[in-house]
Amino acid sequence: MGIRVENIHKSYGTEQVLTGINIEIPDGTFFSVVAPTGAGKTTLLRIMCGIESADAGTVYYDDEPMTSVAVQDRSVGMVYQEFVNYPSLTVRENLASPLEVSDENYSREEISRRVEETAEMLKIDHILNNLPEEVSGGEAQRTAISRALIKEPDYLFMDEPLANLDYKLREQLRSDFERLFSEQDTTVIYATPQAGDALAMSTHIGYLHDGKIIQDAPRDEIYFRPRHLPVAEYLGEPPMNVVPGTLIEDNSDRYFELPDGARIATGSATGSFPALNAGREYMIGFRPQDMVYLNGAEASEAHGHDTILEADLAFVETVGSTSTLHLEYQGRELYALNAGPVHTATEATLSFSLDPEKLYIYDSGSGELLAAGNKIPSFTTQK
Amino acid sequence: MAEIEVRDIRHVYDQGTPDETVAIERINLTLEDGTANALLGPSGCGKTTLLQIISGLLQPTEGQILIDGEDVTDKPPEERDIAQVFQFPVIYDSMDVYGNLAFPLRNGGVSENEIETRVQKIADLLELNDILHSSPSNLGPELNQLVALGRGIIRADTSAILFDEPMTDVEPARKLTIRRRVKEAQQEFGITALYVTHDQHEALTFAEQVAIMKDGNLVQYDTGKNLYQSPVNTFIGHFIGSPGMNLLDCTLTQHNGTPRAQLGPHQVPLASALEPHLDLTWTDCQIGIRPNSVTVQVADPHDESSYLPAVVDQVEMLGGFQIITATLTETSVEVKARVAHDFAIEEGASVWLSFPASDLQFFHEEQAVTA
Numbered sequence: 001m002g003i004r005v006e007n008i009h010k011s012y013g014t015e016q017v018l019t020g021i022n023i024e025i026p027d028g029t030f031f032s033v034v035a036p037t038g039a040g041k042t043t044l045l046r047i048m049c050g051i052e053s054a055d056a057g058t059v060y061y062d063d064e065p066m067t068s069v070a071v072q073d074r075s076v077g078m079v080y081q082e083f084v085n086y087p088s089l090t091v092r093e094n095l096a097s098p099l100e101v102s103d104e105n106y107s108r109e110e111i112s113r114r115v116e117e118t119a120e121m122l123k124i125d126h127i128l129n130n131l132p133e134e135v136s137g138g139e140a141q142r143t144a145i146s147r148a149l150i151k152e153p154d155y156l157f158m159d160e161p162l163a164n165l166d167y168k169l170r171e172q173l174r175s176d177f178e179r180l181f182s183e184q185d186t187t188v189i190y191a192t193p194q195a196g197d198a199l200a201m202s203t204h205i206g207y208l209h210d211g212k213i214i215q216d217a218p219r220d221e222i223y224f225r226p227r228h229l230p231v232a233e234y235l236g237e238p239p240m241n242v243v244p245g246t247l248i249e250d251n252s253d254r255y256f257e258l259p260d261g262a263r264i265a266t267g268s269a270t271g272s273f274p275a276l277n278a279g280r281e282y283m284i285g286f287r288p289q290d291m292v293y294l295n296g297a298e299a300s301e302a303h304g305h306d307t308i309l310e311a312d313l314a315f316v317e318t319v320g321s322t323s324t325l326h327l328e329y330q331g332r333e334l335y336a337l338n339a340g341p342v343h344t345a346t347e348a349t350l351s352f353s354l355d356p357e358k359l360y361i362y363d364s365g366s367g368e369l370l371a372a373g374n375k376i377p378s379f380t381t382q383k
Numbered sequence: 384m385a386e387i388e389v390r391d392i393r394h395v396y397d398q399g400t401p402d403e404t405v406a407i408e409r410i411n412l413t414l415e416d417g418t419a420n421a422l423l424g425p426s427g428c429g430k431t432t433l434l435q436i437i438s439g440l441l442q443p444t445e446g447q448i449l450i451d452g453e454d455v456t457d458k459p460p461e462e463r464d465i466a467q468v469f470q471f472p473v474i475y476d477s478m479d480v481y482g483n484l485a486f487p488l489r490n491g492g493v494s495e496n497e498i499e500t501r502v503q504k505i506a507d508l509l510e511l512n513d514i515l516h517s518s519p520s521n522l523g524p525e526l527n528q529l530v531a532l533g534r535g536i537i538r539a540d541t542s543a544i545l546f547d548e549p550m551t552d553v554e555p556a557r558k559l560t561i562r563r564r565v566k567e568a569q570q571e572f573g574i575t576a577l578y579v580t581h582d583q584h585e586a587l588t589f590a591e592q593v594a595i596m597k598d599g600n601l602v603q604y605d606t607g608k609n610l611y612q613s614p615v616n617t618f619i620g621h622f623i624g625s626p627g628m629n630l631l632d633c634t635l636t637q638h639n640g641t642p643r644a645q646l647g648p649h650q651v652p653l654a655s656a657l658e659p660h661l662d663l664t665w666t667d668c669q670i671g672i673r674p675n676s677v678t679v680q681v682a683d684p685h686d687e688s689s690y691l692p693a694v695v696d697q698v699e700m701l702g703g704f705q706i707i708t709a710t711l712t713e714t715s716v717e718v719k720a721r722v723a724h725d726f727a728i729e730e731g732a733s734v735w736l737s738f739p740a741s742d743l744q745f746f747h748e749e750q751a752v753t754a
Contacts, residue, residue: 036555136427137426166425168622175697179697194555195702196701200701219700220700224725236702288703289703289723314563315566318608319583320623337703375725
């Protein structure tokens with residue numbers, strides 16, 4: 001049950017935006033569609049909720065095809081990036097309006113009860129008698145969300161609803177949404193270019209790439225097991241690092257050789273990654289937080305040893321107690337996260353140790369995930 | 384480049400009318416020559432007003448703006464030699480990137496040889512070499528923003544550069560790269576810069592010193608490290624950090640001569656150096672601790688003097704790490720703790736939390752109490 005999207009296509013003129021979208025969104029989930037701006041997220045949401053029609057393909061709600069069902073006859077709510085509220089109505093009247101214009105003839109008492117309940121849930125009960133212009137941006141957006149929720153729709157569509165908000169407010173609403181919707185039956189379909197927002201709130205994430213959803217999975221699964229390189233390189237802040245490496249077997253030694261000759265040992269042939277072929281080049285991924293920075297003495301001891309990566313420091317950003325190191329390695333930009341300040345000159349060469357059991361191995365042609373280290377959580381999927 | 388001084392600036396909109404609004408109460412701030420500064424605060428704090436007063440777009444109600452000691456308060460923007468990079472890049476579509484970069488110099492009658500040298504230097508620095516002869520309309524907003532920056536700093540007599548939310552239109556995935564190039568340009572040219580944003584991450588990564596405003600006042604002007612470790616009040620504690628500092632209501636008590644914070648049935652030891660500065664009769668007290676200073680144990684450490692029992696309400700994955708929200712048992716006190724991205728924890732689980740005294744702040748009536 002929930003929403004099923006089958007083989008949706010959509011073009012604007014000669015521009016193909018969606019080229020065969022297939023998704024299943026189980027009931028009660030918080031499903032984020034993630035992609036860079038311009039990838040077609042808004043188009044997909046508009047087709048799913050019925051504002052726009054597809055060129056081909058079908059959207060099902062609870063196994064019912066919705067193609068000929070108008071948006072006003074569907075149990076859906078919508079929230080946009082720009083908060084849409086009626087400026088001349090109080091927050092209370094804004095909340096009540098969808099119920100008052102409804103065909104369902106809600107009683108005064110019912111309307112009042114729902115307004116109070118929804119306002120309390122979204123923490124706007126203290127501003128019910130204010131006009132929208134008298135409340136903060138975050139409160140205005142909560143009002144818009146309350147209006148979308150008040151008819152208790154089965155499906156709530158949100159298109160970048162946090163984009164216009166202050167950083168601190170976004171952080172607060174992100175946390176509130178996660179809590180609110182984990183206690184609600186409403187199925188949420190949420191579009192965002194922000195990997196961090198999607199990871200914080202969603203139960204499921206789908207990544208849109210070249211007009212297709214190339215992976216959709218429960219949140220932890222898509223984060224720990226990104227099946228394609230574009231997913232790996234997007235879902236993480238900072239993103240996963242990727243470098244090419246050739247698998248070498250040399251008597252009892254088995255290792256990846258990186259472009260600068262550095263080696264990442266994989267143990268014996270029966271050790272890690274047994275299914276990979278010697279002599280082939282792979283793309284090797286590792287998360288910034290899995291690059292362990294080695295300071296002076298550790299580094300000189302480790303120099304030339306296996307599983308040590310040496311990269312040039314271009315730039316350090318320190319926020320609080322975490323440093324993000326921007327590194328240059330063989331013409332590539334890499335990021336390392338370090339739990340503490342790093343005191344060194346830029347352009348210094350730094351050493352990092354990598355744990356082979358935390359590596360991701362991708363096919364260098366198709367970009368598909370071939371193997372992942374044993375310390376990376378694994379998931380049993382239905383697919 | 385130059386030093387910029389904001390002296391006794393006060394600004395009131397619609398003064399003397401029923402709509403009168405005080406945007407800036409009174410601000411003093413000196414941006415030293417060649418330093419990177421940020422102006423950070425929530426919407427409506429007055430930061431945009433202050434930026435417009437510095438650039439000359441707005442006349443302040445009171446006070447002066449000085450550039451290298453010279454009072455420029457009455458000068459129009461074009462006579463202040465302050466460059467600006469706006470939210471959305473302002474670029475001439477009729478010229479290629481080279482023409483855009485060269486524009487301020489051609490206006491100033493600089494020789495074509497000199498122009499070429501300068502354009503080349505800027506292009507090298509901002510990595511614009513490959514697109515020098517492209518039309519800006521074919522480039523994304525990120526590259527156009529870099530062109531706007533290049534145009535702002537190409538003149539030798541620029542006294543400072545102001546950035547107004549320059550990352551608004553930049554794709555999230557491109558922000559790291561763009562931030563780095565902007566920062567490298569600031570360092571290389573020794574630019575006096577003021578970067579206005581509501582995003583603390585941008586402010587803290589760009590600036591050596593960050594000025595934080597609230598309700599028309601400058602609350603703290605300090606290094607990122609000090610804002611993080613020694614916030615002057617609870618507002619800064621909460622505002623800086625993501626999520627912000629935990630601020631936990633408490634009362635004061637004593638145990639064997641050392642001060643302790645009392646949270647419901649639980650006690651948390653405070654640094655003994657604080658003792659002479661505390662008054663046990665105080666109300667409206669809070670202890671502050673950063674989420675990543677909280678130690679989380681999933682097995683009972685059987686150490687009641689250091690660990691407080693709690694139940695996990697919420698687990699949020701934030702990309703590089705997770706945030707756990709837990710409520711201390713027998714209280715309604717919620718604590719956020721930062722743990723590794725692969726730390727295994729579920730909602731409803733029991734945990735034990737420790738707050739190291741060295742990382743604890745103490746606040747009375749919202750103000751920091753320090754030894």
